[in-house]
Amino acid sequence: MDFRVATSDLGKDASSVVVTGEVDLSTAPELKEVLTGVIDGGARFVLVDLSDATFIDSTTLGVLMGAVKRVRPLGGEIAIACDDPNIRKIFEITLLDRVFAIFDTPDEGIAHLRDVARVEHPDVSPAG
């Protein structure tokens, strides 16, 4: 499967980045560019959807960690959607399953980010 990466706006300061195919040395720079663009565009809560990714490597992990470092100071979070046991194993081996919240489906990831975002931005009505 050819590598593709697409983004969709989840409203407010959340976005999802959908990755298809193999992410490695040759394609990770493109993922990095897209993630950087999304974060620069104001997204602090980002779901990286790896449901249709067929391979990731240490370069990919580096790109994801880079994104975490960008959003953390802003109070944001990167969540991962992935149900491929092989890919999940890579997160486990490197202990990064403790850094990213990983979900089986994108919907669960989005729900999680919405929860976190709501906690981050309590809907306080203006005083007065």
Next chain:
Amino acid sequence: MRELGNIARELGVDAATLRQWERQYGVPPAQRDVRGRRLYDDRQVAELRRILAFVELGERAHLAHVQKPATAPLRCLRLRLTPASDAPGRARRAVSELLGSSNGPERPFSVELVASELVKNAVVYGSRSDPIELDLEVHQGWIELRVSNTGAPMRMKGLRRTRRAGGRGLEIMDALAWGWSIDTGPLGTTISARIPFVEGGAERLASPANGYGTRMTRTSRAAIATAERRQVENVGDGARRARKH
């Protein structure tokens, strides 16, 4: 042919240990000179190095020896890759072609992943113009994988920065392989890994004794440090040799 004491010094083990290995396990079978001293050729030294790498990882010497490919591999693959960003992908495709199924539970994911990581390291930290060589041997129960960058030794400093972006390749290999070693010289660096693999069956996931979630073990860090030292020494030797001529 070289003499035992000399080799023991080079490998940093007691001559008595090497004698013991030969007496007890017959590894490696040494030849004797007229005075009965043990002599080893380059292949035997390489074999000793390989056993030592396993022993350093906690394997017992006789098991390290037994695990060595005693018979010819069932199948093998030899690739020469241009050091470019598409090299890891090419390596993965060649590996999955050789091992059969590229999808489903039989996908040899660990092998693809380790091959990909090693080739990536060779692209990123090796020579930018000389080819990368990948050798893969399928044995009953495991795979022997060797990736060499040619032309110049790998830049170990980059390789060692395990926590930097993309620097988790060795950590991944460390978790998936039974054992691995780095051999570095002036003309290149070879990383060898032995990965559990059952032909035709579902991939047996490597489960390291201490489980996932361990950072690179101290021994693997030590292996990199040793390789780095050897690299410096080799460069030093080369310089000395050059001066002599």
